[in-house]
Amino acid sequence: MPDSTDSDVRSEAVQRRRMTVALVLSAALLGVAAVVIGAVTGGDAEAGSSTPTDGATTPSATGTATPRAAPAAPPAPAAVDTFDRNAHSLDDPASIWVVVNRDRALNPIDYVPDDLVDVPVAHTWDPQLRQEASAALVSMFEAAANEAGLYLASNSAYRSYDTQVGLYGDGSDPTTAPPGHSEHQTGLGIDIGTEGGCTFECMEDSPEGQWLRDNAYRFGFLLRYPADKVDVTGYPHEAWHYRYIGAELATRMRETGYTTLEEFFELTG
Structure with missing residues (x-):
């Protein structure tokens, strides 16, 4: 039979081996835990030093916050x-846009507007215009008086084909259109002067003439024959x-800088 002493020795040896294994396992587990903790804390630190994606500032080298550039405005x-x-x-x-000049005759040549009305403004000869033009002219004359204390008058408005025949005569007056080629015959053209008696050339330098050049467009009127466009208008x-x-x-x-109907509608040449 085995000696009891040998049995005790063997039991003690087994216990020592078990303790050694337990210590080794504990050390191993502690090492793994340290690695994991280091990875986690290191990742957090690294993430904390990265560029923020949703903040308004970015840390600078000196530790102060640098404002982020504002996004570019869309065009x-x-x-x-x-x-x-x-x-x-x-x-x-x-048509209120009809273009009539020496080269473009009305069709029919003896055209008569069907909506002519008497224009209730100061005048030399009783003026008639088409209804839409008459209303606009009245508004313009009232504005000149109310805004600038200037009093305008009509010198000549609608003229019929037959009237133009008599005025044109032998065609020696370059300012008079041939019959059938006159804007006056459309019921949309008018010669404007002043209540004080200024009629034609004096309008160039008069306050009334300047006011019209600056404001007539507001009411739908165009200075038809500019000084620098004689070769375009023919007058x-x-x-x-x-x-x-x-x-x-x-x-x-006015906005685009055109001063003649011929150029605006590309009818020159």
């Missing part, structure tokens, strides 16, 4: 041109002759 949308050049005919004599400069074309077109021409 303004391109302007859309809504002006319709085909809104009215350039050939129909009843000498007339500081007194205005033509109703409607506020939309008059304003558009």
Whole structure:
């Protein structure tokens, strides 16, 4: 039978081995835990030093916060041109945009507007215009008086084909249009002077003439024969002759720098 002493020795040895294994396992587990903790804390530190994605500032080298650049503003949308050049005919004599000059006759040549009305303004000869033009003229004369203390008058408005025949005569007057080629015959053209008696050339340097050059477009009127466009219109400069074309077109021409219907509608040449 085994000696009891040997049995005790073997039992003690087994216990020592078990303790050694337990110590080794504990050390191993502690090492793994240290690695994991280091990885976690290191990752947090690294994440903390990265560039913020949702903050308003970024740490600088000196530790102060540097404001982030504001995002660039989006470009303004391109302007859309809504002006319709085909809104009215350039050939129909009843159109407020009809273009008539030495080369472009009315059709029919003896055209008579069907909506002529007497214009209730100061005048030399009883003026008539088409209804729309008459209303605009009255508003313009009232504005000149109320805004600037200037008092305008009509010198000549609608003239019929037959009247133009008599005025034209032998054609020696370069300011007089041939019959059938006159803006006065459209019921949209008017010669404007002052209640004080200024009629034609004096309008060039008068306060009334200057006011009209600055403001007539607001009411739909155009200075029809500018001094620098004789070769375009075919007529000498007339500081007194205005033509109703409607506020939309008059304003558009003002904005774009065009001073003649021929150039705006590309009818030159």
